[in-house]
Amino acid sequence: MPQDDFKVFIQNAKEEYRKIGHVECPAFRGEKVYFTNKGFNHLIRKGHGIRAPHQQIRRIRLLKRVKRVLETTKMFSEHRVVKKINSTAHFWSFEKNIKGKNTVVIICQINKEPKKFLSIFDKKITENTKVPKGTL
Numbered sequence: 001m002p003q004d005d006f007k008v009f010i011q012n013a014k015e016e017y018r019k020i021g022h023v024e025c026p027a028f029r030g031e032k033v034y035f036t037n038k039g040f041n042h043l044i045r046k047g048h049g050i051r052a053p054h055q056q057i058r059r060i061r062l063l064k065r066v067k068r069v070l071e072t073t074k075m076f077s078e079h080r081v082v083k084k085i086n087s088t089a090h091f092w093s094f095e096k097n098i099k100g101k102n103t104v105v106i107i108c109q110i111n112k113e114p115k116k117f118l119s120i121f122d123k124k125i126t127e128n129t130k131v132p133k134g135t136l
Helices: 003-020 037-044 053-072
Strands: 022-025 031-034 078-083 088-098 101-110 115-124
Touching: 003 037, 003 053, 022 053, 037 053, 037 115, 053 088, 053 101, 053 115, 088 115
Parallel strands: 031 115
Antiparallel strands: 022 031, 078 088, 088 101, 101 115
8 A cells, every 4th residue: 555545544544443432341331441542553553663554454444343342242251450560450352253253352441440442453263263152
């Protein structure tokens, strides 16, 4: 994709992302999951670096699935807690089989702040891939 087209793609994606605002999630008893700049930036960046353009495009194209995953999945697949000196971070993953691939959505909550979208990616389902109960 030419650089100018790529810039337009990213700008349009950011505008569409902002329109999501929040999603009510049954796995959190209807609690809202917010879509902030941090989540969009994580689609573009990893750590202090920028993701390769093809990775950015792939993740952004998956955004059309995020509402479906969060609104229809009643159980999260995994929950991790990371404790630091002044904060506790919770990370939840949600997986849903869509068109033969597991779409994975990551939600984050720092301390008592609202839950926020962090990332989305997909992975092929193989015989060795465990599909969480209730995601098909």
